[in-house]
Amino acid sequence: MRRTALLTAVTALVAGALAWPSAPRAEAAPTVFAHPGVTVSQGQLDFARSKVLAGAQPWKGAYDQMMASKYADLNRTPRPRSVVECGSYSNPNNGCTDEREDAIAAYTHALAWYINRDARHAQKSIQLMDAWSAVITDHTNSNAPLQTGWAGSSWPRAAEIIKHTYSGGWPNSGRFGTMLRDVYLPEVINGSHSNGNWELSMMEAAVGISVFLEDRASYDKAMAKFRTRTAAYVYLASDGALPKTVPSQNLDTRDKIVKYWQGQSTFTTGLTQETCRDLTHTGYGISAIAHVAETSRIQGHDLYGTDVGERLRQALGFQARYELGATVPSTLCGGTLHLGLGPVTEVGYNALHNRLGFAMTNTEALTKRNRPAGSNNLFVAWETLTHGDNPS
Template sequence: MRRTPLLAAVTALLLGGLLAQPAAEAAPTTFTHPGVTVSRSQLDFARTQVLAGAQPWKGAFDQMMASRYADQNRVPRPRAIVECGSYSNPNNGCTDEREDAMAAYTNALAWYITRDSRYAQKAIQLMDAWSAVIQDHTNSNAPLQTGWAGSSWPRAAEIIKHTYPGGWPNAGRFATMLRDVYLPEIINGSNSNGNWELSMMEAAIGISVHLEDKASYDKAMAKFRTRTAAYVYLASDGELPKTVPSQNLDTRDKIVRYWQGQSTFVTGLTQETCRDFTHTGYGISALSHVAETSRIQGQDLYGTDVGERLRHALGFHAKYELGATVPGWLCGGSVRRGLGPVTEVGYNALHHRLGHPMTNTEALTRQQRPAGSNNLFVAWETLTHGDNPN
């Protein structure tokens, strides 16, 4: 049957609309625990390697244990109201919250690898201190702050609740904190720079796993898929990057402004590349953490456009982070490096599991080992994910 021009146009419009909407991943029928960013089998592999003295895992473990986050004399500093303005100014509890959450995760990892109950008890002390006090996050950076701290807390809680036999009497109160204080602040997303919403959805998905909250998992995952498609450009997207509908970026000029003035779009470029690599690294890291959590929960996003976008974003930025000359069409010929310790999770999944070469990402990953912490929400990923077959 010959298609009329009108029919062809309608068909193209419908197909375009369908292709523009990323497929939603439904919550698993049964959640896997521990299952936020790192699984039990990954933890077992890391523990075996550390106890055998194998590298790079032993060096990564030693680095973690020498950090301030593993300090057994650490005193929690909870607040009822955490107030964080732009760039954490004012900083009323912002650093304390993030670092106590990071310390809880660090001690949870230390517990699992050493089986020394002192570390589990320190993680519990930190989580209990905050769950007894915190009521709200305020000021302009509240959603981002909640996302950062809310990414680390469920990682720690998952390990302690599901592997520590000594018990955690206040686990229910901690879950209530995540449900009532953290989740409402992040679940509806953000129209700021893309790293905000990606970090917020990482936290929302991790919290949803811990709470076994299927509705919140589904809502956060749908927002994550839409934002990921709008954050990392692929040539297959067309002339212009995809957008988040609520942002009303309906002209080329608006899109270029939102992409930090970048008007040439190439595969692997992100919405914040020309802002700086540090914020881009936040987005890439959150993207990889969600993909890893989803895989643990039985739905492998690495084989979807999420994996393609992550792979190309890692390779594109690794090239310039390693010192390649920046062409004039990219960010006016100058970039602000500082990607951070964010490559291990994505590199391990995409290179070791799926077999992609990833030459630049591999070089950067090995150069940065052992990957430490960015002091926000990324920590110890050479230990947990470096060359990990699980």
């Protein structure tokens, strides 16, 4: 009788661990969207500008770094394509780098315009956005969803600043919006079953595009997918014996989950689905989580006080510890980690440590060591300038 009861209890425990998680509550789109409102707000821009003009550090150094980069070159020539074709690891690379870097450049010039008020930078940002909106029709090959997510994350940041702060006019802003709606949004809005950084980056793009377009339905859909994917990307002990999953992926056994988590079978708070792959791809996922949380905060719903913020805090601290040189235990990824987290800590650190007061010793050390944070040449750029110790 005792044996039967024990088996029943074990079966119930395993079933509970593998049960689909209930969908996290999505934050509804605001009744009125805030602009500029994708990753960086008007208040944050004003704070950064005031610090740069005063010559204060680290903002002045971050601004100088940005202005010395290739992305701030006023002689940059756009290189748009009708069809951008990107295979695995951008092989083939038919317009992939050009698109991503032109999008980062558009954002860089928008930031430069806001801080130094040199209209040439606003016009260069507009030139880059207009060049692409005039010709692009599609993304193709296996990396198309990810490529669209990366470029689609940078374009709205640039567009939001230009449309809502530059008084010199942008006649083709409507065409740019049509490009985002017809070419980018359909490619990202339905998500991905690949490694988690794909869907997180895609939802970052979808949320940013939705803000620019003031598309409440797309915003809600993207945010719901983001909440589910974030819960399935960063493990917390409170999740139970196994990480949460995205139901549509059918990761319905322990073996399937372990395989999806790069063979890692011991789960520790802060571990991500890609930690044992490498910290570079993990950084992509963490960065996207921070960017969406920041955009949501600007739009009136602060996700940092929810499980999103806790997962972000724990993921940053866990990865930062090893990026700083801590010994990797044999129980973690077989005792070997591939480092290279990237310039992805400023947004989350500022929100969680400076605003909410969480002690984040490892994240703080890594953030300050890496200042000024530059660009990863994909979709992250100049976050010491925009978010470093920024109270706005």
